[in-house]
Amino acid sequence: MASEFIGWSDEALLLEQAEAEGVGDAARRDARETFVRAPMADLCDALAADFGPAHVWHLHRDPYLWRNQCAELEVADRVGLGVRLSLAGLAVWGGMMRLAPSQLAAFRQAVLDSRSGPRLARAVATLVRGGWTIDGDTMKTAPRGVTPNHPRLELLRHRHVVLRRDWPVGAWLSTAEPLDRVRKAWGDLGPVLTWFAQHLGPDPRRRG
Secondary structure, three states: OOOOOOOOOHHHHHHHHOOHHHHHOHHHHHHHHHHHHHHHHHHHHHHHHHHOOOEEOOOOOOHHHHHOEEEEEEEEOOEEEEEEEEOOEEEEEEEEOOOOHHHHHHHHHHHHOOOHHHHHHHHHHHHHHOOOEEEOOEOOOOOOOOOOOOOOHHHHOEOOEEEEEEEEOOHHHHOOHHHHHHHHHHHHOHHHHHHHHHHHOOOHHHOO
């Protein structure tokens, strides 16, 4: 049964800071499960009614995952949300990733469209003004057939789009405040993720 999310204790960041060879130590793995992963699972359980169930990553003897406790959920094919606890603090993100070629083509066509394109541009601009960062793999030049002075060129250069927001480590992590911040942040991503879900279409590689 899930517990109420009450934040991460000081032990969580101490374990994150520990050397990654601790992945092979059963006692340290158990401690990390208790102080790092379990609170993340509680946070995601508290958000599930609003956003759906999330996958909370296990260690799998991966040094990166020792220092970064992540959780992700998919809202549509190749469109998702995420949250990560690390020594830097807490980060949330959402966007479109690992697109099939047909999805990338659909994305560019929708961005070029005179109605749907400006709608996405406005939604992204609103997030950036609110403190979000736009990341993602981009082309160095305009896609074929797109003029270099296109008003939405920056979006068109993206092969995938991820919007991210970060908060530094602080005493707030040991309270229930992370739950409120993640809930609001994921909610703020709604217009952009809805746009992606409406225009990308399914990933044909998943059919079968």
